[in-house]
Amino acid sequence: MQLRGSRILVTGASGGLGVAIARELAHEGAELVLTARRRELLDSLAAETGAEVLVADLADRADQERLCEAAIACDGVVANAGIGQEPDLRGDAGEATVITDRVIEVNLRAPIVLAQRFAAAKLADRRQGAIALVGSLSGMSATPGTHMYCATKFGLRGFALSFAQELEGTGVTCSLVAPGFIADAGMHHDSGMELPSAVRKKLPVDVGRGVVTALRKAPMEVFVAPVELRAASMLSTFAPAISAAVLRRAGAAEVVSNARD
Numbered sequence: 702m703q704l705r706g707s708r709i710l711v712t713g714a715s716g717g718l719g720v721a722i723a724r725e726l727a728h729e730g731a732e733l734v735l736t737a738r739r740r741e742l743l744d745s746l747a748a749e750t751g752a753e754v755l756v757a758d759l760a761d762r763a764d765q766e767r768l769c770e771a772a773i774a775c776d777g778v779v780a781n782a783g784i785g786q787e788p789d790l791r792g793d794a795g796e797a798t799v800i801t802d803r804v805i806e807v808n809l810r811a812p813i814v815l816a817q818r819f820a821a822a823k824l825a826d827r828r829q830g831a832i833a834l835v836g837s838l839s840g841m842s843a844t845p846g847t848h849m850y851c852a853t854k855f856g857l858r859g860f861a862l863s864f865a866q867e868l869e870g871t872g873v874t875c876s877l878v879a880p881g882f883i884a885d886a887g888m889h890h891d892s893g894m895e896l897p898s899a900v901r902k903k904l905p906v907d908v909g910r911g912v913v914t915a916l917r918k919a920p921m922e923v924f925v926a927p928v929e930l931r932a933a934s935m936l937s938t939f940a941p942a943i944s945a946a947v948l949r950r951a952g953a954a955e956v957v958s959n960a961r962d
């Protein structure tokens with residue numbers, strides 16, 4: 702898809718990677734509709750990029766519906782918003798279910814429904830469109846302490862890879878952008894998780910460039926991670942028990958739990 706002059710909706714635009722994605726798309730000449738819950742952050746990015754702002758809560762079905770209507774009026778959609786909240790199984794059971802439902806709404810239902818409604822509208826009008834779904838290497842490789850995040854990111858990858866095939870030849874495209882660990886901003890950076898120095902990270906701007914590639918060239922997947930991390934994720938998909946043993950030896954459960962404390 703040609704980005705210059707295209708109108709693109711970006712979810713999660715108040716967060717670390719969403720800001721970088723919006724800046725890259727603005728740099729490429731796209732007109733943006735930025736959405737998230739925190740209006741002040743969206744307003745300041747809108748002032749910089751000339752974007753429109755749409756405040757919406759992706760955990761709210763009525764707001765998901767409003768976003769679908771806004772997406773239909775665009776040429777492209779970047780479903781980037783995501784949360785890394787995990788239910789505490791030793792805490793209140795009702796609260797754990799509330800968190801579980803919220804993670805599914807924000808990380809899985811909202812991007813799927815946005816993509817479906819956007820694609821259906823473009824197909825009906827015989828118009829082109831491009832979808833970029835922001836997943837994660839956690840959609841290929843399961844780590845301890847992240848079961849809802851992994852559940853939703855594995856699910857999003859399955860949806861994206863199937864939907865891309867279904868749309869083939871229609872003029873509407875769907876790509877998955879899968880970041881590994883990202884430094885300087887975003888949920889990994891904000892979690893304070895300490896990784897061994899040998900684990901290489903990418904930057905938010907790399908994710909922004911990955912989204913540009915996804916919308917422009919429509920590959921099935923764009924990985925934003927160093928080659929060794931991609932290789933480890935691929936190993937995990939066909940030998941999850943070996944991958945789990947390696948993670949156990951590396952103390953992965955402690956790393957996640959220390960970041961939470």
Ligand SMILES: NC(=O)c1ccc[n+]([C@@H]2O[C@H](COP(=O)([O-])OP(=O)(O)OC[C@H]3O[C@@H](n4cnc5c(N)ncnc54)[C@H](OP(=O)(O)O)[C@@H]3O)[C@@H](O)[C@H]2O)c1
Pocket residue numbers: 712713714715716717718719736737738739740757758759760781782783784807835836837838879880881882883884886887888889890
């Ligand atoms: N950072 C990394 O290292 C990394 C690695 C792999 C994948 N990812 C993926 O990249 C994407 C962006 O992550 P990030 O690092 O930028 O996270 P972040 O800094 O925590 O930002 C999350 C974004 O999602 C929005 N959001 C959260 N809950 C929402 C809700 N209920 N309704 C609407 N918007 C909501 C937030 O906006 P409001 O709070 O203003 O609503 C914010 O803009 C996610 O899908 C994440 O899974 C990140």
